[in-house]
Amino acid sequence: MSKKILILSQSYLESTTDQVCQWMDYLKIPYRRLNGEDFFRFQQLSDLPDNTETAVVWYRRKIAHFPAEFSLKQPDINSQYTLKRFLVDEFNGLHSFLFHSIDAQKWLNDPLSEKNLNKLQVLQLARRLNIHTPFTEVVTTKAKIMALLEQYPALIVKPLSECILLEDTERRAYKMLTSTIDQKSLSAVPETFFPSLVQERIVKKFEIRTFYLDGACYSMAIFSQNNRKTTDDFRNYDNHRPNRTVPYKLPAELEHKLDQLMKILRFRTGSIDLMVDMQGNYHFLEINPEGQFGMVSHPCNYYLEKKFARLLHQSVLHEKEIHQQPENKENAAPATVFSEAE
């Protein structure tokens, strides 16, 4: 079997993967798409993709929903949650084995770097590369917040990890949002609290979402409705009106620094969030290495799905070149604990 492009994704709600696959079909590039749901049909470990048959891996998604039911004899909210968590961990135990069994350099993004990505570390790296970031601190007391409000008119608080969705017993969903702390809202802040990430609040002219693809930056400006200078009564706006999204070109110097940042993190693709303040300064916010790019590709007419398909193809060709060197011997040896599936 020839060396293949391996795409790890999920079977539902994944139009980005679908479109990249459709481009590869059209361009006659062979690939194997493995959805998380497929793991539920495997009979043995050797059904997993093998290192020797894999030339390049794009890890997009893990799974949408487990195609398996579970129940407890004594239903109890806490245990339900614990069990759900357990099943996620169980699934990850199997899925993330691929991170080890397939050579790290074959992954578009280093899977372990992606898995362990830390917001504070990324901000620190960015600052080291002279990319401007908003003032960031982790605090535990109201006193410290008050001191910071002397320096900055307002702060925002957001998770160190990722925003989550909460559900109550009636299955109503509560979405976690970034919220503002200023003199007015200070009274709601307790004297001491759980370590929390705060940042200076940037008054934005617009936001930028950049999709980084193997050294190139494809950027989009997002003008959100509540900061368009149209009228002073924003309540006139129709809530269904979407944000305006248009192509944008970052300054070459900033693109160069972002390229360095992605290379240090060993990411060949990913989404980068930035903000532009009223004076036109850029503020780096964060990186989402698995970021979906349809929301940048379509509004800006970038055809990123096609470019992505080409990148995967080039990576296979490149991989073939490497393996035509003397290392061929090593290549022929049986890989780790697996035997060939066929």
Added chain:
Amino acid sequence: MEYLNIYANCQLVKGANMSLLCDLQMRRFYHLPNDTAEVLLFLQQYSIDECIAHYGEDNREAITGYVDFFVSRELGFIDDRILPELTAMELTWDRFADITNVVIEYQETIDYSGPFFRELLDQHLEGLEIRFYQPVALPELRELLALFSDSTLRHIKLVLHYEKSLNKATLDELVKKHQRVKSLLLHSSPEEKLEKIFSNSVPVYHFTGEINSCMACGEIRANHFTVNTELFTESLRFNSCLNRKLSIDQQGYIKNCPSMRENYGHVADTSLQAVLDNKTFSRYNHIRKDDIAVCKDCEFRHVCTDCRAYIENPQDIYSKPLKCGYNPYTNNWEEWAQHPMKQAAIGWYGMAEIIK
């Protein structure tokens, strides 16, 4: 100094007298006099004050009125400069399939599961329209729709002959089972109405007229205009009616469109690859709206559906669609069927009966 920045996905198309500002993202257009369009173009290089100085103080009110209009419609915003980082949108068009859209004129004697159709479904098709000129039994319809279940085809439009049995509940069930069906048109219906099925997501248009041949097709109407990046960019380079499109007529012949005369073989004994390799099949693909007489002066040319099957001069493939009543030189819509200049072509296509 204040400058008006117009968003890159708002594209201006100039016609003989009027222009169309196409908001490709919000899918709306604004019909503007060419004078206004000129001011807009001027403002893409100069400040608002410079624009007023250029056109004269007398025009101050008009110019600030235009600027207010563009800003209030969120077509642009005001800044202290023209932001060069807000780059132009690349107006390229491409698609991951050699055929994107298919029209089938249904005929019960044709086998729609044969090799030609399997090859066709291997294309990542965008849309399929199935036209039934005659009433069809439900089991037959279900069987036909089941053929597309395992394909990557995105949506199906059904044109059905009205029958009592095709009530709301039946259609709802059908669409629930075959979720690719995104719209239905029932012709020969007792009343004109619009119903919505499948949790209000799928429209069912009832039309009292009878659709019994493809000769009813090809009308250019303002409510058929579509404003989006896909059509706009495709129409800049390709024919918006026939590029990468294919049809199978009632007799099973493969055509560019059911209304075209020439065919490229029969589905029973032709391979799709042979059709794609046949250079004459793609001969219309590159006829752009910018190449077509009259259309090239029309401000609607990149939101229009075009029609190459019925044209004003059947001997000249670059002539205007026959069933278009818009005159871009006077900006009036006229009844095309009554137009004296069109009678010869109407006679040539033998459609005098149809349009009565």
